[in-house]
Amino acid sequence: MFYAKLDPYGTLECYPYTLTDLRLDNPGTSFPPDISDEVAASFGVVPVTPADQPAYDHTVDLSRTAEKKSGKWVEVWISTPATPEEIQQRTSSKASEVRAERNKRLADCDWTQLADSPLDPDGKGAWALYRETLRMVPQQPGFPWNVNWPPVPGSN
Numbered sequence: 001m002f003y004a005k006l007d008p009y010g011t012l013e014c015y016p017y018t019l020t021d022l023r024l025d026n027p028g029t030s031f032p033p034d035i036s037d038e039v040a041a042s043f044g045v046v047p048v049t050p051a052d053q054p055a056y057d058h059t060v061d062l063s064r065t066a067e068k069k070s071g072k073w074v075e076v077w078i079s080t081p082a083t084p085e086e087i088q089q090r091t092s093s094k095a096s097e098v099r100a101e102r103n104k105r106l107a108d109c110d111w112t113q114l115a116d117s118p119l120d121p122d123g124k125g126a127w128a129l130y131r132e133t134l135r136m137v138p139q140q141p142g143f144p145w146n147v148n149w150p151p152v153p154g155s156n
Contacts, residue, residue: 004066004073006044015066015075017045051075058082058090058145095144102137105149126153 002016014021019035022045031039037047048066054077056062063078082090112119112127119127133150140147 002048002050002075003040003045004048006046008044012066013044015048015064019045046073048073048075051077053077054079058094059087061086091144095138098137098144098147102134106131106134109152123153129153 003018003022004012005014005017005021007013019040022035022040022043023029023031026043040046049072051064051074053062053064056079059082061080061082063080065076065078066073067076068074109127109131111117112124113131117124130150130153137143137147137149
């Protein structure tokens with residue numbers, strides 16, 4: 001569970017906040033092993049009702065805060081558009097991740113194309129087609145965010 005730390009006037013000072021943070025912020029205080037909400041409240045720390053994180057993609061920045069509603073503190077998610085630079089950086093990073101996965105999949109089946117491979121010609125051809133399809137992953141529409149990985153031969 002998360003908590004919010006309030007200033008002496010009851011205004012949000014920090015969110016999210018944990019009971020571990022409370023212990024760290026008060027090293028001279030001996031807390032019981034299970035800090036009750038009443039003890040935490042005496043230090044200006046209140047429980048916050050969590051909210052489900054909304055769906056988002058690489059074009060959005062999500063942050064969260066806590067607000068007092070009907071006498072209780074609740075989590076609130078804030079969605080703002082990402083900058084073009086952030087979107088580009090995220091896309092480049094995702095493309096690198098997908099290419100690394102593609103390269104791993106290629107390396108895992110290198111043995112299928114060796115001259116002494118135990119595969120028959122049809123099997124070797126199926127693996128060659130699979131490998132060619134893997135090499136074409138960066139040309140897929142929607143790359144790198146929407147990738148359709150080809151099925152591994154013999155996995156159907």
